[in-house]
Amino acid sequence: xxIGHTLLGLLESGPxxxxxLKRAFDEKFGHDRPLHxxxxxxxxxxxxxxxxxxxxxxxxxxxxxxxRYAITDAGVTDVERWLATPEKPEPYLQSTLYTKVVLALLxxxxxxxxxxxxxxxxxxxxxxxxxxxxxxxxADQLICDHxxxxxxxxxxWLELAAARLDKLKATVTA
Amino acid sequence: MNAPGGxxxxxxxxxxxxxxxxxxxxxxxxxxxxxxxxxxxxxxSGKSTLLHCLAGIVTPDSGSIRYDGQELxxxxxxxxxxxRRTEFGFVFQFGQLVPELTCVENVALxxxxxxxxxxxxxxxxxxxxxxxxxxxxxKKRPGxxxxxxxxxxxxxxxxxxxxxxxxxxxxxxxxxxxxxxxxMELLTxxxxxxxxxxxxVTHEARVAAYSDREIVVRDGKSRDMERVV
Numbered sequence: 001x002x003i004g005h006t007l008l009g010l011l012e013s014g015p016x017x018x019x020x021l022k023r024a025f026d027e028k029f030g031h032d033r034p035l036h037x038x039x040x041x042x043x044x045x046x047x048x049x050x051x052x053x054x055x056x057x058x059x060x061x062x063x064x065x066x067x068r069y070a071i072t073d074a075g076v077t078d079v080e081r082w083l084a085t086p087e088k089p090e091p092y093l094q095s096t097l098y099t100k101v102v103l104a105l106l107x108x109x110x111x112x113x114x115x116x117x118x119x120x121x122x123x124x125x126x127x128x129x130x131x132x133x134x135x136x137x138x139a140d141q142l143i144c145d146h147x148x149x150x151x152x153x154x155x156x157w158l159e160l161a162a163a164r165l166d167k168l169k170a171t172v173t174a
Numbered sequence: 175m176n177a178p179g180g181x182x183x184x185x186x187x188x189x190x191x192x193x194x195x196x197x198x199x200x201x202x203x204x205x206x207x208x209x210x211x212x213x214x215x216x217x218x219s220g221k222s223t224l225l226h227c228l229a230g231i232v233t234p235d236s237g238s239i240r241y242d243g244q245e246l247x248x249x250x251x252x253x254x255x256x257x258r259r260t261e262f263g264f265v266f267q268f269g270q271l272v273p274e275l276t277c278v279e280n281v282a283l284x285x286x287x288x289x290x291x292x293x294x295x296x297x298x299x300x301x302x303x304x305x306x307x308x309x310x311x312x313k314k315r316p317g318x319x320x321x322x323x324x325x326x327x328x329x330x331x332x333x334x335x336x337x338x339x340x341x342x343x344x345x346x347x348x349x350x351x352x353x354x355x356x357x358m359e360l361l362t363x364x365x366x367x368x369x370x371x372x373x374x375v376t377h378e379a380r381v382a383a384y385s386d387r388e389i390v391v392r393d394g395k396s397r398d399m400e401r402v403v
Binding site: 122 | 214216359377378379380382383384385386388390392397399
């Protein structure tokens with residue numbers, strides 16, 4: 001995720017101090033990974049240098065951390081461009097699991113066993129997410145659903161691979 | 175009293191053949207009171223046969239199934255049937271509600287079959303329908319409610335006798351994902367609060383994620399993943 005664009009987007013509703021920005025970010029997007037103060041200030045100084053934000057005011061007696069930032073017109077345009085640009089879907093072509101399965105087949109180990117163990121690990125994560133979703137608000141539900149659908153896709157692949165192990169074995173050991 | 179080890183239901187070395195096909199080939203299973211266990215596996219792996227054996231609907235060719243310390247095979251038909259009516263609850267994928275009865279009459283049916291008066295049975299039924307958020311459908315017939323609503327009515331019916339063990343066979347198989355998840359939430363919440371155990375047969379990982387643990391059935395053999403990982 002682009003932290004710079006996210007902080008810029010948060011500034012669109014009005015000027016804020018670095019601390020407020022961090023708090024807003026953590027509340028809305030940082031459930032698992034809250035921002036470090038250092039990240040906020042280094043990002044803001046980059047945005048400042050690029051003319052995407054400006055200093056709207058400095059509180060009396062404050063050091064650099066008491067600066068209040070406002071988004072510039074160029075900043076608004078930048079956010080707009082970022083929002084309108086589709087994210088590139090991840091290719092998911094380098095599967096460690098596929099490599100493990102093939103190696104197991106090549107070395108006459110139990111490949112089904114590897115898939116079973118992986119399924120259990122995936123389901124463990126899915127249980128944690130399902131529980132968090134059940135107790136969480138709508139934002140939590142949507143974030144967890146996103147992760148759950150990805151894990152589910154992995155598992156569907158895993159079931160398909162499990163059903164094709166004999167064929168795969170014939171292919172890789174030929 | 176529970177079976178040794180605190181299990182409510184324990185099955186060992188189950189074998190069941192349909193003609194030349196081994197549907198179960200040494201499958202094992204156990205569940206504790208209040209526990210939700212998912213039974214997963216591909217189509218034709220034997221998971222539904224396992225559920226039918228555990229519920230005493232199908233008799234295995236060999237192996238042991240003990241409910242509350244008692245061997246199912248040693249019970250006569252009347253005793254097994256009583257067990258299914260009073261201690262077990264059932265939720266299936268399709269066609270489980272009686273179309274001629276209203277929803278509240280459907281939910282009350284297991285109690286009526288056990289001899290409870292209509293008034294008392296329907297009062298209890300309505301309490302469960304409230305828990306499943308379908309009490310406003312009490313007077314409607316199954317044909318007049320949506321698939322998701324019908325499934326919640328079926329879940330209410332499975333809970334109405336306060337069973338200790340619920341068998342759910344692909345309970346969300348016919349529902350879209352939002353309705354399916356709501357049914358799973360309500361089913362597992364209601365079961366946990368009543369300390370009822372749930373055997374949940376599913377091929378969907380998102381549904382299995384509502385369980386406490388899973389076993390995997392493949393080629394009639396079972397694998398308890400808790401003991402593996």
